Amino acid sequence: MKNKLTKKQALTKNQLLVLKALRKAKQPVGAYELLDQLREHGLKAPLQIYRTLDQLIELKIVHRLESLNAWTLCCDAEHDSTPVFAICNDCGSVNEFFDENLTSNLAKISKKSGFVADRSIIEIHGRCDQCEAS
Amino acid sequence: MKNKLTKKQALTKNQLLVLKALRKAKQPVGAYELLDQLREHGLKAPLQIYRTLDQLIELKIVHRLESLNAWTLCCDAEHDSTPVFAICNDCGSVNEFFDENLTSNLAKISKKSGFVADRSIIEIHGRCDQCEAS
């Protein structure tokens, strides 16, 4: 794995296609939906999508939302702490947050039980402020 | 919905079957795995399993692990705060924790952005103390 700059320059054709599709979307997108959108650009099989998504996750450019089976752009490539996703049940929008306290809380809980954490998933379902207001 | 006592007495045949299968398991179990185990007791279709699992979740006896597509018994029917699941990559075991600080942190993050939370998912992947020791 190279440094950030090199990484960004090194994006492949499929990676760029998937990224572009994710940028256009205002919500997380499923793998088969991405496939449908990218058929016109030559992608034909689910695996091409899944592989590309795995690569983009590895590059920390994309997150997978486990409770939605869908993917979304990372808000900011530079964070190290655990992202918190707030997922609106009504409009489907997702916001990504970071919270130092939460991250350290999580670390404490792990440590207390001797568990060595690797990857943390925090997803909150509910209603966003806009939907709540309307 | 009745009180806890009544609820427990009211478990149906399918609910009892699924619960028993989950109790025997030392790890979260997938829906089709449950189906396989319960075929000998007359369950034949996935939907019978999925429906029963939904009922047990509604009764707060069972949790779904979103990142595993699997289900596990709730450690304790009496909690109200958000459960934290620590999932071992090596042995597959899962531990359920509760942490007041974490729960209130989560609530704060939601509130700050005007998001009204409904359901929270916290799943940590890593290595449990036993696997880490060996």
Next chain:
DNA sequence: AGGGAAGTGTTATAACATAACGTTTTATTA
């Protein structure tokens, strides 16, 4: 130029989940 690693394409299949419909059981209350 040679060799290894990463990326690609394709077919087939596995794993996970729900729609739609009708029947049976259970609980409620008139």
Next chain:
DNA sequence: TAATAAAACGTTATGTTATAACACTTCCCT
């Protein structure tokens, strides 16, 4: 206790999400 509403159940078919296996290509480094 008969009528009826609600919950649970069973079954077939289908939809959705994800991976296995294998062969080929491209890129990069020495």
